[in-house]
Amino acid sequence: MDKKPFIHPYIPNSVPEVKKKMLEEIGVGSIDELYEDIPPGLRFGRELDLPEPLLSELELKRHVEGILAKNIACGDIQGLGNHMYFGGSVGGFIASRDEEQFVMEYPSRLFGITKTSVPGEWGFGDVAYSRTSFDGREKGKEFIGTAAALYGISAAVYLSLMGPRGMRKHGKPVRP
Helix, strand or coil: CCCCCCCCCCCHHHCHHHHHHHHHHHCCCCHHHHHCCCCHHHCCCCCCCCCCCCCCHHHHHHHHHHHHHHHEEEEECCCCCCCCCCCCCCCEEEEECCCHHHHCCCCCCEEEEEECCCCCCEEEEEECHHHCCCCCHHHCCCCCCHHHHHHHHHHHHHHHHHHHHHHHHHHHHHCC
């Protein structure tokens, strides 16, 4: 029994009639004609082994959250000592294992606890500053203003004041 072609609800060119009109517009009878100039030895030669399509945005959201939950957690910092002000503070958090492959790809400034110039003293500061646009505009992975950076520092201070027990209690409702 032939498998019925899947028509994705959000991609108009998956509708057979639309596909046909598009091919007619560029003067070809099939998709295969577009690949005739590629030597057969360089062609993939079989169907892609893809998972079943996700039919709704909710399914896609759950799928992506499941993948992210394995390596990374993201969320809003509104509840981390940042008050509503005039329209609310704008910021989020990204948390992952402390591995360079993750940390160096974060798309914004990073704040963490670091040693100060005073022996035995710790403070908050930029982490991996060299990867930001403040160190080298052309190599930066972000561009962020002072207000958002201050929200990040406020959240870091708030979390540090909560201590380990408070962090666990605060984090329980958001665990996957």
